[in-house]
Amino acid sequence: MKKQIIFVDDDPLVLQGLQRMLRHMREQWEMEFVTSGPAALERMAQHSFDVVVSDMMMPGRSGAELLNEVMQRYPQTIHLILSGHADKELIMRWVGATHQYLSKPCTTEDMVQALTAGLKQYHLITAERELLEKTLTGTIKLLTEVLTNTDARSFGLGQRIRDYMRLCPAVPNRAARCQRGCCVTLRVRVP
Numbered sequence: 001m002k003k004q005i006i007f008v009d010d011d012p013l014v015l016q017g018l019q020r021m022l023r024h025m026r027e028q029w030e031m032e033f034v035t036s037g038p039a040a041l042e043r044m045a046q047h048s049f050d051v052v053v054s055d056m057m058m059p060g061r062s063g064a065e066l067l068n069e070v071m072q073r074y075p076q077t078i079h080l081i082l083s084g085h086a087d088k089e090l091i092m093r094w095v096g097a098t099h100q101y102l103s104k105p106c107t108t109e110d111m112v113q114a115l116t117a118g119l120k121q122y123h124l125i126t127a128e129r130e131l132l133e134k135t136l137t138g139t140i141k142l143l144t145e146v147l148t149n150t151d152a153r154s155f156g157l158g159q160r161i162r163d164y165m166r167l168c169p170a171v172p173n174r175a176a177r178c179q180r181g182c183c184v185t186l187r188v189r190v191p
Contacts, residue, residue, distance in 0.1 A: 037061035
């Protein structure tokens, strides 16, 4: 599967330049080019991207605002800044929302190297998340099997309590209230 990258810049000429610069990577990367932050967010809601590369100074929503929103909505996505502004104070404020800063103009080699590093980082993040999910799922399954084999009666009682609690939101004093307003008190006797 190709790696997914979205580029955001309000200047169509910059986007055309990036397309030409990275044309040789089309076999490995699926690249999209949009001219505003809202267009990027709309596209990202429809399609998953590994890396977002954004200009900082855009009319309407700045690149920093865009990257902060991307960070909240899509925390696994890698964020790169591509900007022609060299104000150190401003750059340091942006760094919080990004993984790397590239200055315009940027050489093809630097861009490919930054994107390759970003894609590797994305792969590590997603692989770690997948491993954690599989580990958690396997652990829960194993614990369930152990409980079933250890004491089937206690396990069955626990399952019934869990089912009751899913049906009725918990209220104080170990009681649960169902949608019809009746109160169910759960009393458990331990042998």
